[in-house]
Amino acid sequence: MQNRANNFIPMAQVALNDADLQTAVSFGTQAGFNKRQAAMFADGEAHGQAMRQQAAAIRRRALNNLPELLEQAEANMQANGIQVLWAVDGEEANRHALEIARRHAAQSVVKSKSMVTEETGLNHALEAAGLDVLETDLGEYIVQLGEETPSHIVVPILHKTKESIRDLLIEKAHMPPTDDPETMARFARETLRPRFLAADMGISGGNFIIAETGSLALVSNEGNARLVTSLPRVHVAFVGIEKVVATVEDYATLTQVLPRSATGQALTVYTHLVNGPRQPGEADGPEHVYVILLDNGRSAIYNSDYCEALACIRCGACLNGCPVYQATGGHAYGWVYPGPIGAVVTPLLTGLENATPLPYASTLCGMCKEVCPVDIDIPRMLLDLRRDLVAQGHGGAVWGVGMKAWAWGAKSPTRFGLGGRVAASGRRFMPQRLPGPLNGWTDYRRTPQFAAKSFRQLWQERKGADDEQP
């Protein structure tokens, strides 16, 4: 997917002025946030926090042993009859998928939701090779109809109102006019069903890979993932290499916190394990199952101080909780992963210079860490990314000069006190609109007023008066 993250500020501006988007994002994030709170703490605060701690420890343990777990997962998947392919980058992963399609003479492809395939631009690659690709997750189906990209990692169409979805279905899919969401969903289901039956190849993502059993774990609510992975002759799963966990028990814990954090459910409607292709005597299932393990920059993160970012289980809770995401929606972030976790992984996966505004797209309020089911310290990483951006010369010339001048003044109490006095004496002349890059402040707030006398002056006057008393 093309990376437009460097345009965050103008794209955020567009989003702020889009009334429909504001309505949809405001409603969607608030609903997601509230449902998450209710589900996570249904059995009390202590229980919810204990689940978070367990999940955090499981993910960190898995990352500590990642190379070994990946080898174990590969061996056990192969023993289950799953063919495992490795991909250094998105291009190689897409090439694997195309080769598989050719090998099995597949023409028609159905997909269930996968953010990793957004990373690799898979749909485009398959369509360029002449294959028919259909997204079957309802949200992704609407994204595909509208020729958009997902704006949220769990709810791809969080930015759309019911009315705009209705209009799109009428225009692009020839839905008979209706305002009823259930009727719309039924229409989509009836449109998709024959395509499942006719498809040669199903492509899914993967929420987890369980190393000890060689299983691919999927969660979904619509049942489409189950159809994608069982009806077509061939099933291909795209999975990031960080998604491996050690044991079924670890998976059992994670599969409790993931839906609670993502959609406010104790469990998703379908909780689904793929353990290989159809066995002799089985009634259904694909003849061939492939898992493509994608690196695409993850190894570099693994070997850096940002390894913690790989603990993410893609629940979207940090998006819903983030006041910046709540204001802008996801498209402003410019790449696959929006919100706080996107502000961390986009620069790490695509290059700091290609996402310079994102680490700054945060007030560091800490809500992302508070709601994260695996307790990723996103604010810490945003601060460190800012440090790295400045060190690499991406801090912005004006700010660099300003910070140096400020530090020169503030490292000396004499200059600092003097600066305060100068500011105080000029306070009557403070303009209504501040100059240069500071005018962003006065667009929304009054210019702060310096006091006639600073605290240090008042303190010294008080002390002087005290000392004069007998």
Added chain:
Amino acid sequence: MVERPSPRGKRVSLFVTCMVDMLYPDTGLSVVDVLTHLGVEVDFPLGQTCCGQPAFNAGYWPEARQVAIQFLKAFKEAEVIVAPSGSCAAMVRHEFPRLFADDPAWRGEAERVAAITWEFSEFIVEGLGVTDLHGRLPTPHTFAFHDSCHGLRLLGLKEAGRILVGNLQNATLVDWADSENCCGFGGLFSVKMADVSGAMLGKKLDRIAQSEVDAILTGDVSCLTHMNGGLEKQGQAARVRHIADVLAEGVRHAEPGQ
């Protein structure tokens, strides 16, 4: 979590913070008056300037270090440091050890001040164990709290300010659904991403407008400057106040002998 040494019976070195020093000196005096009322000896090291957070949060660590070193020098003799800001206290407690992690000359001192620094309301309630200042406001007031993000999520500050204000005579606390929502300040963010910050501020101001309280209380003058600046820009009364100013008002009007 490292066990923090008890601050009881020790002299307090006030870290007034750069914003209070230059913009809100009366709030600094409020802090001094409340602490003095409690019998605490207060000292103001004149070498202090700023904790360095503006540069640190912007990614300018070498510049932040220069300013933070001045902090370490100024508070060299301090036994207990109290700041009327959750954000600046969090900078010293959480980030100083990180900022000087690779600097053997200053690392020890950075860790020392991190362990003895307190936010103002936290110091009184958790440090001194005082929950009632026996203060009285001259007229009845209703208050809601804005929990400043850094205090709330980095220091776990929530109850201390409410307990102290709630125990003032004539003060009524109102639960406010918007207490924990960020006001959109974020330091450099408010200028660098002014429109997003402005949109966040707009939501906050809408909720302030809907709240039927006399004042919104906060422990950080940065959030206060942001919210009051927004209210004044809209032509509304600046009704966000620092906790210390309300507590000092209560203490100054306390019945003699209490």
